[in-house]
Every structure is written in structure tokens, then in C-alpha cells.
Amino acid sequence: MDGEALNQAVIALEPAAAKREKADRPAVQVPPEKLAALALALRDEPALAFDLLLDHTAIDWIAEERFELVYVLYSTVHGHYLMVTTSVPRGAPVVPTVSAVWPIAHWQEREVFDLMGIQYDDHPDLRRLFLEDEWQGHPLRKDYKDDHMLGLPK
Amino acid sequence: MDYFLVLLFVGLSAFFVLGGLGFSYLIAPHKPGRIKNAPYECGEQPIGGAWIQFNVGYYLFGLLFLVFDVEAAFLYPWAVAFRDAGLTGLVEALIFLLVLIVGLVYAWKKSALEWV
Amino acid sequence: MTVRVRTLDDICKPPVGAESSLDTQEYLVNMGPQHPIAHGSLRLILRLDGETVKEVTPAPGYVHRGIEKMCESLNYRQIIHLTDRMDYLSALMNNWLVSKTVEKAAGIAVNPRIETIRTLMAELQRLQSHVLWWGVLGMDLGAFTPFLYGFREREIIGALFEETIGARLTMNYIQPGGLMYDIHADFARKVKEVLAYLKPILVEYDTLLSGNVILQERLRNIGILDPKKAVALGCTGPVLRGSGVPYDLRKLEPYGVYDQAEFDVVVGTRGDCWDRYYVRIEEMRQSIRIIEQLVDNIPEGPYMVTKFAAKIKLPEGIYYGHIETARGVLGVTIVSDGKSDIPYRMHFRSPNFNNLWAVTALAPGWRIADLIAIQSSLDLVIPDIDR
Amino acid sequence: MGLVTDRLPRVVENIPGGSILITSLDAFINWARRNSLWPLAFGTKCCAIEMLMATGAPHQDLSRFGAEVARQSPRQADFMVVAGAIVKKMAPRLRMLYEQMAEPRYVIATGSCAISGGPFMYNSYTIVRGVDEVVPVDVYVPGCPPRPEAFFWGLMTLQRMIREGESIARPNIRRKPVMAALPQGIKPEDFREEVRRLLEAENEVNVDEAAASKIWLEKVDQWMAKHLIKP
Numbered sequence: 001m002d003g004e005a006l007n008q009a010v011i012a013l014e015p016a017a018a019k020r021e022k023a024d025r026p027a028v029q030v031p032p033e034k035l036a037a038l039a040l041a042l043r044d045e046p047a048l049a050f051d052l053l054l055d056h057t058a059i060d061w062i063a064e065e066r067f068e069l070v071y072v073l074y075s076t077v078h079g080h081y082l083m084v085t086t087s088v089p090r091g092a093p094v095v096p097t098v099s100a101v102w103p104i105a106h107w108q109e110r111e112v113f114d115l116m117g118i119q120y121d122d123h124p125d126l127r128r129l130f131l132e133d134e135w136q137g138h139p140l141r142k143d144y145k146d147d148h149m150l151g152l153p154k
Numbered sequence: 155m156d157y158f159l160v161l162l163f164v165g166l167s168a169f170f171v172l173g174g175l176g177f178s179y180l181i182a183p184h185k186p187g188r189i190k191n192a193p194y195e196c197g198e199q200p201i202g203g204a205w206i207q208f209n210v211g212y213y214l215f216g217l218l219f220l221v222f223d224v225e226a227a228f229l230y231p232w233a234v235a236f237r238d239a240g241l242t243g244l245v246e247a248l249i250f251l252l253v254l255i256v257g258l259v260y261a262w263k264k265s266a267l268e269w270v
Numbered sequence: 271m272t273v274r275v276r277t278l279d280d281i282c283k284p285p286v287g288a289e290s291s292l293d294t295q296e297y298l299v300n301m302g303p304q305h306p307i308a309h310g311s312l313r314l315i316l317r318l319d320g321e322t323v324k325e326v327t328p329a330p331g332y333v334h335r336g337i338e339k340m341c342e343s344l345n346y347r348q349i350i351h352l353t354d355r356m357d358y359l360s361a362l363m364n365n366w367l368v369s370k371t372v373e374k375a376a377g378i379a380v381n382p383r384i385e386t387i388r389t390l391m392a393e394l395q396r397l398q399s400h401v402l403w404w405g406v407l408g409m410d411l412g413a414f415t416p417f418l419y420g421f422r423e424r425e426i427i428g429a430l431f432e433e434t435i436g437a438r439l440t441m442n443y444i445q446p447g448g449l450m451y452d453i454h455a456d457f458a459r460k461v462k463e464v465l466a467y468l469k470p471i472l473v474e475y476d477t478l479l480s481g482n483v484i485l486q487e488r489l490r491n492i493g494i495l496d497p498k499k500a501v502a503l504g505c506t507g508p509v510l511r512g513s514g515v516p517y518d519l520r521k522l523e524p525y526g527v528y529d530q531a532e533f534d535v536v537v538g539t540r541g542d543c544w545d546r547y548y549v550r551i552e553e554m555r556q557s558i559r560i561i562e563q564l565v566d567n568i569p570e571g572p573y574m575v576t577k578f579a580a581k582i583k584l585p586e587g588i589y590y591g592h593i594e595t596a597r598g599v600l601g602v603t604i605v606s607d608g609k610s611d612i613p614y615r616m617h618f619r620s621p622n623f624n625n626l627w628a629v630t631a632l633a634p635g636w637r638i639a640d641l642i643a644i645q646s647s648l649d650l651v652i653p654d655i656d657r
Numbered sequence: 658m659g660l661v662t663d664r665l666p667r668v669v670e671n672i673p674g675g676s677i678l679i680t681s682l683d684a685f686i687n688w689a690r691r692n693s694l695w696p697l698a699f700g701t702k703c704c705a706i707e708m709l710m711a712t713g714a715p716h717q718d719l720s721r722f723g724a725e726v727a728r729q730s731p732r733q734a735d736f737m738v739v740a741g742a743i744v745k746k747m748a749p750r751l752r753m754l755y756e757q758m759a760e761p762r763y764v765i766a767t768g769s770c771a772i773s774g775g776p777f778m779y780n781s782y783t784i785v786r787g788v789d790e791v792v793p794v795d796v797y798v799p800g801c802p803p804r805p806e807a808f809f810w811g812l813m814t815l816q817r818m819i820r821e822g823e824s825i826a827r828p829n830i831r832r833k834p835v836m837a838a839l840p841q842g843i844k845p846e847d848f849r850e851e852v853r854r855l856l857e858a859e860n861e862v863n864v865d866e867a868a869a870s871k872i873w874l875e876k877v878d879q880w881m882a883k884h885l886i887k888p
Contacts, residue, residue, distance in 0.1 A: 202298055
């Protein structure tokens with residue numbers, strides 16, 4: 001199915017979802033508590049069959065005090081793409097894990113936790129992926145201060 | 155008289171072995187350190203001790219290798235003196251080999267060679 | 271709401287078997303950062319019982335330079351030189367990805383000459399990368415001569431790059447809005463010479479290594495990755511195609527001039543190390559077919575569409591683009607706030623990162639030597655994992 | 658331990674004819690050592706492809722210098738090729754590898770990432786800007802990645818340093834960094850004088866503190882100020 005039809009199908013599946021504008025491919029926005037259920041539905045719904053989680057990342061909208069998590073999905077059966085995003089307040093960035101639905105999310109979520117500091121609840125093995133375990137702070141946040149980082153000379 | 159050659163042979167080999175070791179022992183710098191003596195594990199601290207119970211297969215393979223290595227060592231002098239050992243020498247060597255072949259077949263049947 | 275953050279030491283506690291019991295104890299070994307099988311610095315913590323691997327825990331992060339944080343202070347042209355330091359064996363395809371995504375988002379149309387040269391260069395780079403992988407696979411499995419053969423070809427293809435681009439490894443050639451330089455005058459003739467030279471070489475590779483019974487013994491039926499598991503583990507590229515899933519972006523989403531060239535997607539059947547090995551050998555032949563069809567009629571035209579120093583501003587929004595590199599799908603998520611030519615956030619979906627975790631699913635139960643074969647058949651480049 | 662190995666050369670030196678014996682022995686040993694330097698393959702990034710693989714390959718052949726046996730374990734290696742960026746998580750491991758190498762050991766830092774953090778110098782929160790904050794480096798080979806021929810020039814510089822400065826009386830003398838690609842106008846005498854002046858005791862490096870500090874910038878200024886030959 002192409003872009004618009006895909007959006008309608010997902011919104012029909014999950015009424016709380018809304019279309020996310022300003023994206024170059026069909027994108028759906030969903031509140032965090034509905035994420036786990038939608039993920040399961042997206043994979044098991046024969047019409048959608050999103051079985052490949054291509055990419056999972058997080059964006060730090062510091063001005064709007066929220067983190068936006070992006071899941072890019074692909075269906076090897078139908079060959080269409082979908083971007084699922086969910087927003088979480090910066091104060092309590094806790095999101096249900098989807099590693100039960102897509103096993104690769106286990107490590108992609110660990111990377112986002114390591115660099116962005118988003119907690120995934122009942123994630124089987126949540127620990128830092130790249131940095132040492134006693135690293136203070138999460139580097140990819142916009143307000144991350146570190147005197148080791150040399151600024152560009154003016 | 156011909157024992158002089160054997161003496162020369164033993165002397166030369168001792169010189170090369172001990173000379174090499176002794177020379178480097180005298181000349182090479184020797185600075186043992188705590189980190190230097192730590193076991194090398196790709197740059198990491200080794201986890202847990204090395205004193206564990208491991209698979210018995212290692213020991214069996216070691217034993218079998220030892221037996222057949224020594225056998226090969228015995229075959230060398232026989233091969234050198236093969237021509238003037240005559241027929242009796244040949245039969246004796248075959249008997250010696252036969253005994254070891256029986257040992258090998260026994261180990262094979264008891265699946266000591268399969269790696270668990 | 272159970273969020274429990276653990277540390278690496280929870281994993282690294284040595285398993286304690288019963289002292290008196292007869293069964294063998296397990297022990298932990300580091301295939302650590304400095305290891306011949308880790309082409310870079312990747313640490314695998316192996317839980318071993320004698321020779322058999324019980325569990326593999328990869329611990330990357332030894333080359334994590336924080337490229338995504340750096341991208342938040344460089345404009346799109348400056349980011350290009352960072353991309354070819356991630357997966358340096360497919361540097362041109364990394365450059366092409368960022369350029370392609372930025373051009374599509376900014377609405378810059380690129381003329382056919384640039385598209386053809388980009389496709390040619392990407393396919394040559396894929397050949398060069400597979401040739402190096404083939405040599406290093408031989409060296410990993412103990413045969414040193416393929417390493418020498420592999421690098422002989424790599425130098426020959428590298429000479430082509432050097433003439434046009436001037437660099438051997440970090441190309442920085444494909445820019446948003448075109449190319450850095452035009453191709454060398456007799457580029458087409460030289461490419462045809464190299465192709466004529468490479469065709470019998472691939473036959474020589476088969477006789478040298480593929481036909482070798484030891485290699486077949488070491489690769490066949492080892493580390494079988496069934497298609498469902500491969501898709502679930504997010505593997506892409508030759509690893510996924512080796513398991514039988516025909517997912518090749520060059521065919522599904524033709525970019526560049528891949529639609530003008532006629533080639534077929536190479537797919538394995540059983541998904542063991544041998545299939546992943548032979549998929550790459552066949553891909554080399556397909557790359558040669560693509561280059562042959564494209565190298566004769568490179569259309570005329572300028573090699574740069576926008577002025578070199580032009581500021582490229584992306585309208586506000588989130589853009590996801592991906593490309594088929596030698597190791598799988600490399601994706602980039604560019605988030606632009608529409609105000610400046612510096613991206614608000616940039617995330618790279620690295621193929622090696624997702625292919626790495628197949629080791630945790632494939633390795634348990636096999637012996638260490640098979641783990642080496644599995645790791646080498648996944649063809650990982652570590653700086654691409656850590657970024 | 659070391660009554661024999663450490664004192665013998667000095668004891669012999671005091672005997673009137675001793676120093677001739679030591680220097681001639683030095684010449685022979687240095688000739689043997691410098692023509693069989695075994696590298697410890699320690700590549701983290703793209704320099705690894707150029708420095709360890711491409712140089713070992715048939716086209717640019719490292720075995721002309723007797724160094725093509727790339728050992729993987731530090732126990733059998735003579736010099737460590739640091740090829741690629743070193744990040745904070747890697748620095749202690751690098752120091753441990755360096756400690757586990759047998760004396761006399763040398764370090765060649767290849768690539769601008771190893772020399773100064775290279776393209777990742779700015780805005781990177783994990784890069785160690787310059788490997789000489791972690792291990793004492795003997796030869797720097799600039800370039801990103803340096804061509805295999807540049808690495809050969811670095812190797813030849815190391816061989817020249819061994820011929821000039823190494824002696825069994827004072828084993829494994831730690832030497833200050835010498836730029837492999839010597840700027841124009843540097844004559845061999847300057848080079849020999851440079852090595853003789855740089856014979857210093859080994860300085861202890863606290864890895865965690867050194868990796869975090871930004872002493873690299875001041876270090877380069879001092880070095881340039883001290884050694885730059887005014888035209």
C-alpha cells in the first residue's frame with residue numbers, strides 16, 4: 001500500500017495514532033503507552049506485516065522539552081515502509097520496550113539508552129552499549145556539557 | 155675413533171642451544187613487572203581463575219599424541235639402518251607397528267578420537 | 271515499570287561450577303579488542319565449556335568517536351568526510367547516501383552524468399570491498415595466500431580511484447549537489463581493462479579457495495541463520511540474502527542508474543556460512559556485469575550542479591534515506607529544523623551494527639573455530655558498529 | 658635478578674678496552690634488531706587497512722624491511738603500530754598492551770587520528786587527542802590514512818633511531834617523538850644530535866588522568882618551540 005492508505009490503515013488499527021507531518025515517508029505518531037500494543041499489531045497484522053525494524057533512534061527536542069523516538073519499519077512481505085514516532089517528556093523518559101516484538105530492538109534500544117538516556121521498561125538487559133558503565137551523563141542530549149570536548153576555534 | 159664425531163655433534167648442538175639462550179640472557183634487558191606478567195587476554199583483565207575442571211578430551215588427545223610421537227621417534231633409527239637390518243629388522247619393525255596399530259584401533263572404537 | 275540498569279560486570283562474573291562434581295566447569299574468555307578476528311576493536315566475551323561456545327556477549331565501543339554528536343556542528347558538506355570514516359570499505363556509498371538524502375530533501379536535481387558516475391564508483395567500491403573481505407576470510411581461516419591475492423586486486427582497483435579521486439581509502443568524493451572532480455580522461459578505457467583482468471581472477475578465486483575441501487568443511491552447515499531469524503535480527507545485505515530473503519535496495523528501490531543496468535539479486539538457500547560466502551562471490555560477478563553495461567555510455571554534462579560553497583538548507587522535517595552498501599543497508603535519519611544548514615540531529619543506521627548481533631544467535635553450540643568462521647562470514651567493520 | 662644482564666655491560670665498560678667491545682657488540686645487535694622488527698598489529702580504524710594490511714600485501718611489501726611477520730600477541734612483538742583513533746575506553750587497554758610487550762619496544766603512531774585525534778579532534782567526547790598521552794611514542798607517521806610508502810619512511814626512521822641511539826648498556830632508552838616526515842632542511846647531524854639529547858628516563862603516565870586532560874596542545878607548542886630549527 002502507498003503512503004496515505006498506509007496511514008489510514010494504521011490509524012484505523014489504533015485510534016490514538018495520528019499522522020506525523022513533515023516526514024518524507026508515511027509516518028504515524030502514537031502515545032508511549034499504546035506503543036507496545038501497536039508494535040505487536042503492526043507485526044502480526046497480515047495486511048501490514050512489518051517484520052523488519054530497520055532503524056530506531058531518538059531526537060532531543062530540547063525547546064519543546066520532549067524526546068521523540070523514531071522507529072523505521074519495513075515489511076519484507078509487502079515491501080512498504082512506515083515510520084512510527086512517539087514522544088516522551090524529558091523529565092521522565094520511560095518507554096515500553098519493543099524487543100519482544102523485534103529482537104534487534106534489544107540492542108538498538110541499548111544504544112539509544114546509552115547515548116540519549118531513555119529508559120526502556122522491562123528491557124531484558126539494559127546497560128550501556130558503547131561508553132563505559134561509569135560514564136556520567138548521556139552525550140547526545142543537547143544539554144550535555146563535557147570539558148573534554150574541544151569546541152571549534154572561532 | 156669415530157666417537158669423536160658424536161662428541162662434535164653433541165657439542166655443536168649444545169653450543170647452538172645454550173649459546174642462543176645464554177647470549178640473549180646476558181644481553182637482553184630484563185624488566186619483569188606486575189602488568190607484564192599478567193596473562194595476556196587481548197588487552198583485557200582476565201576474568202576468573204584458570205584453575206578449573208575442563209574437558210578430559212584434552213588429556214586423552216595429549217596422551218595419544220605422545221604415544222605415536224615416540225613411535226615415530228623409534229622408527230627413525232630403524233629407517234636409517236634399514237638396508238643392513240635385513241629381513242629380520244623388517245619383521246621386527248612390522249610387529250612393533252602392528253602393536254601400535256592395535257592400540258590406535260582400540261582408541262578409535264572407544265571413540266577417544268571424537269571431540270566431544 | 272521495572273527499569274533495571276545493569277553493568278558489564280554483572281556479565282563478567284566467572285560462572286562457578288560445583289567443585290566436586292564431575293561435569294566440566296565453564297570459563298570466560300575475552301576475544302578482546304586486539305584480536306585478529308576483530309577487524310578493528312571489538313570485544314567478544316565468550317562463555318566456554320572446553321571448546322564449545324555457550325554464549326557470546328559482544329561489547330563494542332572501543333572505537334566510539336561520537337560521530338553523531340560531531341554531525342550536529344558540521345554542515346552537510348563537512349559531514350561527508352566523516353561518513354567515509356565509518357565504514358571505510360564502502361566509503362563512496364556512505365558519501366552517496368548522505369548526498370542522495372540531502373539532495374532529495376533540498377530538492378536538488380542531479381543530471382544523469384553524475385548519477386552514472388556515482389553508480390559506477392559505488393559498484394567498483396563494492397568490488398574492492400568484497401575482494402578485501404575474500405582475502406581476509408582466507409587469512410582468518412588459516413590460509414594466508416588468499417590475503418595476498420585479495421590485496422593484489424585491491425591495489426589495481428584502488429589505482430582507478432586514485433586517478434580520479436586522489437585518495438586510496440577515505441574518498442570524500444560524492445558531495446551533495448554532484449561530485450568533487452570530473453572523472454579522469456581515460457577512466458572508461460581503464461575500467462574496461464580492469465574488468466577484463468578481473469573476470470578470470472574470479473575463476474582463479476574459485477579454484478584457489480572456494481573449491482578447497484578444508485574451506486568447504488569449515489563453512490558448510492555452520493552457523494545456519496534461517497530467514498525468519500535473520501529478518502528478526504535486522505540483518506541486511508549479503509547476510510540476509512545468504513539466508514534466502516531477496517532484499518536488495520538496488521532492485522527494490524532503484525536509485526542512481528541501477529534501473530538501466532540489468533543484473534540479478536544473488537540469494538542463498540540454506541543460510542549457512544557457505545551461502546553467505548558464495549553470495550558475495552556471485553555479487554562480485556554481478557557488479558562486473560553492472561559496470562560493463564554502464565561504463566560505455568557515460569552521458570555528457572557538468573559534474574557539479576550547485577556551486578561548491580553554496581549553503582544547502584533543508585526544509586524542516588525528518589528525512590530517512592538508505593542505500594545498499596557492501597555490507598547491508600546503511601540508513602541515515604536527518605532531522606532538520608529548517609533554520610540553518612547544520613542538521614538538528616543525524617543518526618546512521620549501520621549495517622554492521624545490525625549484522626553483529628547475529629553472532630549471539632548463531633555462535634552458541636559451535637566450537638571456537640566455527641565461531642571464527644561465523645564471525646568472518648558476517649564481514650564486520652568495527653568503526654561502523656561504534657560510529 | 659639482573660646482576661648479570663644489567664651490570665655486565667657497565668662493568669665491562671669500565672675496563673680500558675671494554676667500551677670498544679660494547680660499541681662493536683651494539684653495532685651487531687642493533688643491526689640484527691632493526692632488520693627483524695616484528696610489528697604488533699594493533700589497528701582500530703581505517704589506518705589498519707593501509708598500515709597493516711596494504712603494507713603487508715604484495716604491492717607494497719613490508720618484508721623488504723624484515724617486518725612482515727605481524728604478530729598478534731604483544732609477547733612476540735618488537736614495535737607496536739598504533740593505527741587508528743584511540744578513544745578513552747581503549748586507552749587503558751592500549752597501555753596494558755604496551756606494558757605486556759617485551760623490552761626493547763617501540764611505538765609508531767600512524768595516521769592523524771593517533772597523532773592528534775585527527776578529524777575527530779573537535780566535538781568528540783571520547784577521543785584521546787594523541788596517543789603520546791597514553792604510550793611513549795617513538796615515531797609519528799602523519800597522513801589520513803598515510804600511504805604505505807609514508808609508513809615505510811616511518812619504519813626506516815625507527816631503524817635509524819635504533820642504529821643511532823640503542824645500546825645494551827642502557828637498554829630501551831625512551832625517546833621523545835621524532836616526526837617521521839622530517840621537514841626540509843633537517844640534516845642527518847641534527848637528527849643524530851636530536852636522538853642523543855633525547856635520552857631520558859621513562860616517564861610514568863597515569864592513564865585515566867592523562868586521557869582526560871588536554872595536555873596535548875601545550876605539549877606540541879613546547880616541542881615546536883624547543884626543536885624548530887630556525888632557518
